[in-house]
Amino acid sequence: LALGSFLVTWIFTDLLGLTRTAYIGVLTVVTGGFLFGYLSWSNQDWGAFISHQWVWGLVGAVIAGPLIVVLMALGAKRTQSRALAPTPRPKGLHLVGAFLWEGVVYGTAEGLLLSVLPVLMAWQTLSALGWTQSWIGVIFSGALALVASLFVIVVHHLGYREFRGPVVAWAALNCGILSLAYLLTMNPLAAVGGHIIAHSGVVLLGRELPPPQEKMVQTVETMVPARP
Helix, strand or coil: CHHHHHHHHHHHHHHCCCCHHHHHHHHHHHHHHHHHHHHHHCCCCHHHHHHCCHHHHHHHHHHHHHHHHHHHHHHHHHCCCCCCCECCCCCCHHHHHHHHHHHHHHHHHHHHHHHHHHHHHHHHHHHHCCCCCCHHHHHHHHHHHHHHHHHHHHHHHHCCHHHCCCCHHHHHHHHHHHHHHHHHHCCHHHHHHHHHHHHHHHHHCCECCCCCCCCCCCCHHHHCCCCC
16 A cells, blocks of 8 residues: 555656646546455445444544644745645636545545555554454554554655655644544544545645646746846
């Protein structure tokens, strides 16, 4: 999962230079493949996966999502990285499209890939080993599941050119909160809904989610020294 989460960003955004619109489609397909493959292999009940403690999942999303928007806004102001760079906010139908594609679709894909799947896989593995039979084991297993998710989050974001540096710590903090929300509720709505709220908030704030929508083009004028 960690390898796949890195390759999807590195290959399609760094090497191939896909714009964000196209990349979101690729990420969604990759995430769907991982989700279907793991849940089928582990004989997971899809209904139980979605509905288990769904009310707490919604509560987790409502609490964590707005918190992430605030943290992302603060992080964008404090860092000089191109990550979350200012961009004109879309209007009208373009704003609706941005909410649906970058908010709902992108947020769902990232929430499942970075928060839900790593935590679920680690927790079920440790549970099968009998590590969750006591309160101490539950706490220790939960901590390991969160670490697993943080590892996937960092590896995934390092595939983006914009997140290679200290700014990756902001990504780990923000997405890690959503992983914690899923871990506490064990319902994917906490992480998925939180990601959707966070991405939609970034669109409203006029910030650009990775990767850049348009390729950076160096014109002839930028290469000519300015006149004194």
